[in-house]
Amino acid sequence: EIVMTQSPATLSASPGETVTLSCRASQSVSRNLAWYQQTPGQAPRLLIYGTSTKGAGVPARFSGSGSGTDFTLTISSLQPEDFAVYFCQHYNAWTPWTFGQGTKVEI
């Protein structure tokens, strides 16, 4: 099983700031990585797949990068609705599919 490790666990920021979240895989997943956003009481929402491709309706301030084992999600100019928990997930073939433990972005 591929273990996904996210850091930091909690990130404090202010509206308008740019933040970077990290996700590390225990072995290479190529670029087969997705990011999700979850706000309190809601289901996760797909933000990014294929490391850097935005999902439908995802604002331009969200961007992803990386390959192999190290990935980042960058949120530029934080908006109030961006304060949420973010999860990464690998899908590098059948192994099974696992998620990181999440990074909470708080005000």
Place this chain on the structure above:
Amino acid sequence: QVQLHESGPGLVKASETLSLTCTVSGGSISDENYYWGWIRQPPGKGLEWIGTAYSVGSTHYNPSLNRRVTVSVDTANNQLSLTLTSVTAGDSGVYYCARHRGAYISGYYNPSYFDHWGQGTLVTVSS
């Protein structure tokens, strides 16, 4: 726009069987571009993939749950189902169904990321 809606009992007794249904609307569960999966989230914790099924019959399960879980697709009713046997308190949490996008990965067509999710249903296992 595809929508998914989970339904089932919110309370299950320990050692019994949990059964949930996910009704898909706005799209066909037989669409060969997609698989259909279940993910759960214990209160205040992260996400755990449970299992995934394809309309033409293939299934994939998390090895940690493999012997207790069954996921199946009902194409006639456009529904996905989950059965989890011998539940314990550790099986409590919010259960989500999700559309699991198919993609070619390393030359094979496999499930990849989850592009649409249901709102989730809370399941509590009582002793």
